[in-house]
Amino acid sequence: MVSERQHKMPAHIDSDGNARMVDISCKNATVREAVASCVVELGQEAFIALKEGNAPKGDVLATARIAGILAAKQVDRLIPLCHSLPLEFVGIDFELSEKERTVTVRARSCTSYKTGVEMEAMTGASIAALAIYDMLKGIEKGITISKLQLEFKSGGKSGTWRKNTP
Amino acid sequence: MVSERQHKMPAHIDSDGNARMVDISCKNATVREAVASCVVELGQEAFIALKEGNAPKGDVLATARIAGILAAKQVDRLIPLCHSLPLEFVGIDFELSEKERTVTVRARSCTSYKTGVEMEAMTGASIAALAIYDMLKGIEKGITISKLQLEFKSGGKSGTWRKNTP
Amino acid sequence: MVSERQHKMPAHIDSDGNARMVDISCKNATVREAVASCVVELGQEAFIALKEGNAPKGDVLATARIAGILAAKQVDRLIPLCHSLPLEFVGIDFELSEKERTVTVRARSCTSYKTGVEMEAMTGASIAALAIYDMLKGIEKGITISKLQLEFKSGGKSGTWRKNTP
């Protein structure tokens, strides 16, 4: 992929098993989108505090939403081999299940660029969930964050992908 | 605006009153520019120290200029719903009024992108003014920063806008 | 103040008018607090949107509060000559005046350290106000941020200081 470049790296410093970014110079910019989600499993007391708006550190979901949006914009600093890219949208939403005492965090990210935005969606969902944990850990330290996964991606050479759901 | 996307967010996580970035995927990239300014109101002693170059922490305006430029490049980290964008220029300039004992800070920012650069200019001016405060607060804690406002913007769907001046 | 150090900087690189951090090695750690405020002057339409919770980008004050808190924790990156310090508290609060169509932003910061937290309060208030601007600029570009100033500080060698109020 580097062969059309004017300057060849000497062979002896060729990478072999070493961490390396993908060179996207020759890729096409296309519209790309990704959706990721995870599930925050709360106990009864934490769920009620969240739902009734009296968590010890205040408004849980508004804070977590901002945390997730800001984190998605910092993916290039957090995930070593990710590219800096012009993120055109990132949104974080929450779905509460009273029966399961869970919050499902869902992040969607979009760009028109040469590489995908899966990590932006995954990281946005993850940090939003961690902010929920932070704001409720005074009530319950055993909160668990599970099933962080990609749900959907579109765009790029590999095209559309959708998580199989049972 | 999301309707042409392949993946619909489920209705129940539709945002309602929640913080959300504007989705700029469908906007056109145009040349965009913004100018913002604010006024740092110094007392007599601080103004003289600034003007004569013997402020307690050294060169006030050179430091404030760099602070403003760096801050404009970090707007996406500071202002939660702002987009990361390829800033093509940011400049910070200062105008001293001996009569008013003020420094007017003016920031100009430019891009060729899908969204405007008003926040880059506003934040650049604001942080430059705060750096002036920081370097002179040893002399006078009562320094006030006023009239932080947009003066001008151009580009994008809403076109050119200019602050009314009395 | 540097005289008790073992290693002297050669005289010819002594700073003269150049930007320099204050050396706080020999200062005492004391409890320090600061309060700063500014006023966001909205027009009628923007004020109503804020108050009624239908601003174009969603929940204005929750977003601005988080922006201010995060900015206060990043002062050492934003204001060149500020020290990195263990910030023990930062809070951002808002006061709406229907008559004036203003939001007063107030930030309070605390530490037990060798230098003051004025810049943390000033920067927290400033960035919170800029986030308000960002979320309402779709309605009204002429919003002005005024009277950014220190209200109060305590602790350290210079002790307690309070803004004169007319």
Next chain:
Amino acid sequence: MVSERQHKMPAHIDSDGNARMVDISCKNATVREAVASCVVELGQEAFIALKEGNAPKGDVLATARIAGILAAKQVDRLIPLCHSLPLEFVGIDFELSEKERTVTVRARSCTSYKTGVEMEAMTGASIAALAIYDMLKGIEKGITISKLQLEFKSGGKSGTWRKNTP
């Protein structure tokens, strides 16, 4: 807790349901430690690539370890209401299960300060797992990160806590 302060915030800007940092000014500095973990569930192809060291972007675990360590040091930027604190140690370790085709990520963090380091361990484990995802997603997009949870904490007023294990 604020009552011994010299400067009272006016009652009308008292927070009510709003996001707020905990004021730790009056807390004692004690030795604090936290351990958190999560499980990265790989498919067969991704597990083999990881184990045999031929993942598409190179050395997975060395990269993930650095990502986790760096993220733990940035928790105050990522989790809005967390304090900046002097992190004395953070370590990331990995345990591979060939049978389960999983990597268990474990993060340990330590400080001698006024507040705990649970979020540093949780965030370190989470970002290390996301870096593993990033380096293997070219092989398998369906990798899931599960069971992100606190295992242990010690220090502070609430003392030692240990996750119940079945």
Next chain:
Amino acid sequence: MVSERQHKMPAHIDSDGNARMVDISCKNATVREAVASCVVELGQEAFIALKEGNAPKGDVLATARIAGILAAKQVDRLIPLCHSLPLEFVGIDFELSEKERTVTVRARSCTSYKTGVEMEAMTGASIAALAIYDMLKGIEKGITISKLQLEFKSGGKSGTWRKNTP
């Protein structure tokens, strides 16, 4: 270059000797590449520890590679007048000379944008070398980093440039 702009900055705030970013609005986006290198001069003991993989803080080159890649993506925050740009590739490689007891660090960066990536390559090489120093300074404090220089650049108006080698 600013003359085609709609909004003129008033003459009296025209910069004169002051720091300023280059305005790249009118430049063309072209493929640009840069290679930079530096030499880390180790003593015997440090070189052996590096080569045999028993440095006090662990895997030196894997850590330095990640440090260099991450730093190259942060150049706009580190070098005040550099532009934020969409870096399409950055790679860090190392070449050990047993005879000289040196590590040559080489960084290559690429973009398709309006300005060059020399600083990304220079900064990537420099921070990778500093990370090597950090991981070996427990063995030998006198390690020196030398000959940090640009080797090659291509693209843009000034075209291809190559370091003269004796």
Next chain:
Amino acid sequence: MVSERQHKMPAHIDSDGNARMVDISCKNATVREAVASCVVELGQEAFIALKEGNAPKGDVLATARIAGILAAKQVDRLIPLCHSLPLEFVGIDFELSEKERTVTVRARSCTSYKTGVEMEAMTGASIAALAIYDMLKGIEKGITISKLQLEFKSGGKSGTWRKNTP
């Protein structure tokens, strides 16, 4: 060193050759200082531009000084295994040699903490030198940064160390 901890890491995730931070929990806080330097080798044209203050991007040394100070405060983000620490002072100074056409950059850093500040001085000097390069590379791409090295350190268990000078 970890033996007095309450929670043991399971043996099977014990690090072996992997990158690891030093655990400084049990170290003593002492006054620590470090001085580092490097030499920027300019050609004739670049040296004259620097000296006469007409470099293409403006005030070289004021900009480089701020860049170096800011970088020293960000060492924990840049050098993966460095600790976040309360830096009490960092200063950057420059010495011009007309005969050699060089700028010697010297950085000094101080803390009262459990670990040393060598990397803060080394990184501050390095980034200041890179900023000089950035501001003069329009004149001369072949500028070289050499002899980045520690000159002096004091404090901590290993005590005072001074570079041998020929």
